[in-house]
Amino acid sequence: MKVRDLINRLNLKILAGEKGLEKDVKGIYCCDLLSWVMSHAKSQNAWITVQIHTNIVAIASLLELSCIIIPENIEVEENTLEKANDENIPILQSDLNSYQLCVKLNQLGIDE
Numbered sequence: 001m002k003v004r005d006l007i008n009r010l011n012l013k014i015l016a017g018e019k020g021l022e023k024d025v026k027g028i029y030c031c032d033l034l035s036w037v038m039s040h041a042k043s044q045n046a047w048i049t050v051q052i053h054t055n056i057v058a059i060a061s062l063l064e065l066s067c068i069i070i071p072e073n074i075e076v077e078e079n080t081l082e083k084a085n086d087e088n089i090p091i092l093q094s095d096l097n098s099y100q101l102c103v104k105l106n107q108l109g110i111d112e
Contacts (some may be wrong), residue, residue: 001025001110003067003090006046010094010104012069016081017090023066027112028105030098034059041065042112046105048098052076057083057091067091071098 004021006012014021026044031037032051041047043064049056052074060068067090070076076091084091094101 001108003046003092006067006069006105006108007092009108010096010101012092012094015070015076015091015093016084017067017088018085020067020088020090023090025066025110028102028110029065030102038063046110048101050074050098052080054080054083056080057087057089060084060089061087065089069094069101071096071101 003023003025024044025046027042029041029045030048032049034055038059041063044066046067046069047065048069056068069092071094073093073095
């Protein structure tokens with residue numbers, strides 16, 4: 001599945017990184033502790049987090065994550081969005097909470 005497919009199926013809003021919408025999504029990782037994400041998330045995971053600062057883009061880029069999904073319509077810092085555009089890391093926003101996103105992604109067949 002592509003990032004673009006997630007956007008369409010989950011009604012996600014694109015905040016940044018539109019050039020990265022054709023990236024493959026091979027799993028999902030939900031965590032807010034950045035050091036834990038760095039040691040446990042896998043390449044091509046979609047990452048769900050409430051963190052909104054620029055370090056999330058650095059981690060997503062380093063780990064080659066497919067996208068970052070921000071739950072509960074949390075506003076993301078402008079400098080984070082600028083960095084995501086520079087790095088072609090899609091940042092997506094949802095009105096759902098993290099649990100609801102995980103359930104829906106699992107229902108779409110993303111189970112890792």
